């Protein structure tokens with residue numbers, strides 16, 4: 001306080017003690033959402049219990065026992081109590097425990113829970129996030145319905161709860177507990193608890209760190225698993241209508257704590273710990289999913305020397321790693337491409353060479369054929385010319401022979417004889433020679449003239 005400083009007295013109430021009220025108002029205006037997953041065998045009373053818990057009739061047809069696998073069916077309802085709005089989602093396991101091989105029954109439940117976490121994570125990672133209006137579908141509570149056998153937990157129950165315990169808040173309940181006697185129920189509860197502990201199954205424990213609810217919560221933790229009875233049927237007891245199940249030997253009142261733990265479940269689930277279940281889902285189960293997922297994607301908070309490593313650094317390191325890998329891959333592909341081109345080129349060259357050789361071979365063959373044909377043509381032309389000459393000469397001679405007729409003399413016969421002897425020795429001759437020789441044949445006797453003409457012009461005929 002400096003000298004001359006003016007002291008300002010408080011003019012009234014400062015007001016930050018109204019922060020909780022502001023928070024409440026904001027939350028009430030915004031409304032709440034709560035998501036329950038009911039896991040249990042078909043017909044164990046899941047739907048009846050939900051109807052009893054929220055005092056309403058949710059839709060839901062009974063399931064057949066012949067489902068090929070486990071499916072998850074979710075329904076969302078808008079409920080209102082006073083001025084508080086609740087968006088309630090009830091997810092049911094359809095066909096759970098109905099298959100002969102139940103080995104994979106838990107898988108679809110795990111996948112469903114993870115899918116809801118993934119959807120939330122994707123929304124969180126968006127650049128433009130709208131988480132305030134986002135419909136959060138993450139499962140806040142899993143009511144695990146145990147059959148009232150009075151013996152012990154089935155392996156299906158143990159395996160499923162073990163697989164789910166790190167992903168969701170499990171509240172085990174003994175369904176249809178009116179089917180089990182009081183003494184058996186106590187033993188059954190102890191047996192279940194010891195089996196869960198010995199198998200390391202972590203069920204949801206009601207929180208005891210908040211003083212206001214620590215006592216009730218720790219007492220309730222001792223009552224787990226709750227033995228419940230569900231019914232929407234109202235029966236008049238005294239002068240009051242109560243929810244109950246009537247049997248020939250008596251009436252089981254759902255809200256009577258001496259008859260079953262329904263009220264305890266309702267108190268713990270809805271009135272006392274609903275917000276804690278929501279919080280645990282976000283801070284424990286979703287956080288674990290998110291961490292594993294980001295680590296899987298290669299994000300880390302520290303580098304190998306345990307020094308803080310920011311998201312930016314992780315991103316850059318990943319980017320560099322990716323780029324160098326990309327370059328390596330690119331180089332590899334380039335090399336492969338060059339290699340393939342070389343191989344293809346060699347293949348094409350080989351094929352080209354073969355084609356050239358084939359072309360040369362064919363060309364030579366063609367030339368030989370052509371030469372042979374030309375020779376043959378030439379021979380035929382010669383023969384044709386010869387034939388034409390012979391034909392002309394023959395025609396000429398025939399004409400002359402006809403003109404000469406029968407005026408032949410002995411003298412001429414003699415001369416012709418001499419000439420015939422001469423001509424028969426000739427092998428080749430021209431048309432001039434033929435003409436000349438034919439002059440002599442004219443003087444021979446008529447009986448021999450045709451024979452001589454034939455021998456002169458068609459020697460082949462005679463030889464045949």
Ligand SMILES: Nc1nc2c(ncn2[C@@H]2O[C@H](COP(=O)(O)OP(=O)(O)OP(=O)(O)O)[C@@H](O)[C@H]2O)c(=O)[nH]1
Pocket residue numbers: 040041042043044045046047048049060061062063064095175176177178179228229230231245
């Ligand atoms: N004894 C007894 N019967 C019950 C109880 N709760 C429900 N039931 C009866 O069990 C039968 C099946 O109940 P649902 O609520 O349809 O069972 P569910 O688990 O929803 O069945 P699905 O949806 O087909 O898997 C009905 O006839 C109910 O009346 C209970 O606490 N005790």
Ligand SMILES: [Mg+2]
Pocket residue numbers: 046047048060061062063092
């Ligand atoms: Mg049902």
